[in-house]
Each structure stands twice: as structure tokens, then as C-alpha cells.
Amino acid sequence: MQNVNRTAPAIEFRNVACRFETPTGFYTATAHTSFCVADGEFVSVVGPTGCGKSTILNMAAGLLAPAEGEVRIFGTPLKGLNRRAGYMFQAESLMPWATALENVAIGLRYRGVAKDEANERAMAWLARVGLEKFPDRYPHELSGGMRKRVAMAQTLVTDPDIILMDESFSALDVQTRELMEDELLAIWQASKKAVLFITHDLDEAVSMSDRVVVMSAGPASRPIGDFGIDLPRPRNVAEIRMDQSFLERRAAIWSVLREEVLKSYREHRTELAAS
Template identity: 75%
Template sequence: MSSETVPAVEFRNIACRFPVPGGVYTATEGVNFSIGDGEFVSVVGPTGCGKSTLLNAAAGLLKPAEGEVLIYGEPLKGLNRRAGYMFQAESLMPWASALENVTMSLRFRGVPEYEAAERGMDWLARVGLEKFPDRYPHELSGGMRKRVAMAQTMIADPDILLMDESFSALDIQTRQLMENELLNLWQEKKKAVLFITHDLDEAIALSDRVVVMSAGPASHPIGSFPITLPRPRNVAEIRMLPEFNTCHAAIWEVLRGEVLKSYREHRAHV
């Protein structure tokens, strides 16, 4: 079966459980959805609904208690070698320059230094940092560090991008610039993307489809919304379209109750 005819990522009846004082906490249960090859899917839901847990399962960093993750039709065993993971937290090595950070995965794989440097400079140019290859992370702004992290992830040419709240720490202007950078790179390469976010506006602006998770425990998908807004997109301009507001209202109608349920649950345990 070719990769063109099967989903890039498929969650089949996924349940994830964690030991807690006094018992076991079921983070997710009965999770079934997939991401097509080249499809950009965002997952939204209340805090603590297991979004990052699912991302870690797709990366092979977490083995589900039940069910299985399929990668292009094959059960995932161990780390997902076909995926690149862009974390929410800083993932750059502070002792390495921008170019060294970007090319680190290539050098670990034995790519000759001159070839790694050439490819690294190409990716720094794609994210607008070709003038800063020798800068260290502490010498770069937050937005510039995110650009380095994006180049670091993309240079390995993964088939799947896993992104966990990747731009949440940025100011709104830098965040929109980074979102547009991501869309430009995605439009060029058409990777499968699983994007985790708390920001419904961001999810709609970026995605082909938005999956809504229920409040935990035992969180599971309760809605899947196709986003048919035209591409290519500018994330600032797309928010002004009436169709954007229509999508937002439809998804928020489902999401709002789960956010309130999660809030009440949290307040009950404070």
C-alpha cells in the first residue's frame, strides 16, 4: 500500500493513562482520527485534555495504554523516524551557533560537514536568517530562535511535522510572521502537520481541518471541522474574511462547553 493512499498519521482507539497518587489518571480514551499525507490538522481543546499527550504518542515518545498509532499504515514501534518535532520550549543548544544548531541532525547522521553547512545556510536563508549563522541563541530574539528551530526541524526533510504550541510564547506580531513562514514552507513542501494549539484563531488560520477534544479525563475528539478558506493565506488578512468568523463560531459552539467544563473541574480541585 503506497503512502499516497493511507493517512500519514492514524490514531486507532488510543487510550493514555498515567499513575497518580491514589490511582491512575486516564488522559485520553477512544481517540480515533487521522492526518492525511500533506494535510495540515490542528487540535484544540481545554487545558489538560491530552493534546500534547497525543503528539507524544505520534512521535513515539509515549506508548499508549490501549490502541495503536499507525504511520503511513504501519504500526509505530519506538521513535517515529519519519517525523520532525518542534517543541513549545526552547530546544536549541546554547553552546552552538545558529548554523550549528540547524545542521546538528545532519552531522549526527554522518552528512559531510561542507554539505551540512551548505544545506544549513540554505535553510537559514529560507527563514530570513542568512546574515546570522554565527550568532548564539542568547544573541537572538525569541522570534529569531523560533526561526532557527523551524529550520532545524525542516532541514531533515521529515514527512510529518509535529508542533506543540510552537509560537505561543511570541508577541502577536512575531507570532503572525512565524505563522506565515510556516505556511509558506508547508505550501512548498506539503508535509503532513499535526499542530497543537490553545488558540482557535491560529488553528483556523493555518489548518485544513480542526479537531476539537473534549475536557478530560478520558478526553476524545468531539468534532472535526474542515477549513475551506482559500490558500495561500496571510494569517492576519484571513481573519478579516466573513468565512473565518463563520468557522470560528461553529467550532467555538462545540469548544466553549468543554472549556467551561474544564474550568469548573479545575475550580473544584483548587
């Protein structure tokens, strides 16, 4: 990896706006968006459906360029793809024709790592996520939870300075989801990378994060709350959710988020009625 300016935020959004062209004009997804993710910090973004959470993540990845403002990565304006970040998508991103080992190793191979070394490092990561017995399995031969473990190993094997996650566990059943959340926290606790985590699940955000940023309803969504989560670490997500301190922090965030969710719901109902 490149040398990193550890005194600067890992990710900094400076008065960012993002717009998309539509048949009837331009739609402003986000506006006046400013917040940071410090090096080693775990930050979640929550908000109503359609509030631009994934748009923010894609700007941090360099997949979208802001119409206004600036995204900085460790103090440097982001131009093009963010090569210091690993991105774990919500949708399936594994190559169906490749084995688990090949899927994990592919990022290293693209970076010019020799095949033997790439496979060795990929095997080490499969072991870290509990899949060392399944390197030759294809995605269709793995359960949903196992595929997510492969995707996590695929994201982290290149040792990115920043981890971007877009509702990565939302499709899993509750039990598997909690296991994956604990798995991610254990890996993060050991490496302390910067994490920007997008989720629609407030319980997930509070139980995992150092901070939770709340976005307003769209269009022109913006941050309207930034809550520190000072619950003790290491955390077990199932256990921490029964703690009184967790319930108090969740209630404080929900008091801000609830009205935005209702606004979004009313807006969508109006749009449906008009169509």
C-alpha cells in the first residue's frame, strides 16, 4: 500500500453534492454533506430509503464524482478510483466460474502478485473467515453466509487502508448475520482500518460502530445527526443489544431518524398515488 498520512482523516466529505440526470431534469441525491471518518474509526451511515447512503459510499470509492464539494482520502483530493479502499458490495460479487480460493486471490493477481504467493495469502484469509476446508468450492456450492465470508476475504486480502461496505449482510438470516457482524468486528479490532459502513438497520449500526451518521430524507439528503457510540469493546453484537446503554443510544438516534423515515414514506406514497 501507499504511504498514508495518519494525521488526516481517512475519508473526508467537504460540502459534497451529487446529482443525476433524469428525463425531466437533474435529481440531487445529496447536498451540503460534510463529515469525516478517522483512521481506524468504524462509522455507520443510516437514513431512510433513497436518502443517498450508497451514493456517499460510491463517492468515497471514486465510482461517482461529486457535482460540488470535494472528497479527500488521507488529506489528498480523490481523483478517479480510490485505490486505498476495499469495497464489499450488497449484491453477490463473486465470479461464479471461479473457486473460493480463486475469488479471494483475484485482487492480488490483478496487482501483479505471483500466483503462488497470491494463493498462499488467499488461503490464509479463507482460514481467518473459517473456510480453509472449502478452497475448491464454487459459489453455487456454498451457503449464503459462506459466500459472504468469501466476499469479505476477497475485500480484505489486499490489506486496504479503508473498508467500504454497502449493506453487506442485509440478505442474510438473523443468526448468520450476527455471526458475520462479530466476524467483521474481530477482524477490524485486530487491524483497526477505517470503515465506512452503510446500513438500513439501526441496531446493526449502533452495535458495531464508533459513530453513527444520520441522513435526512431525500432529495438533497444531508447529515442531520452525528452520534458517538462509546460502548465498550470488544463487542458481541447479540449481547450488546441487551445492554441498557445500547438501548439509550439507539433511542436517541431513532428520535432523529424516525421523522425522516416518515417523511420518506409519505413522499413515496404521494409519488405512487400520482403515478
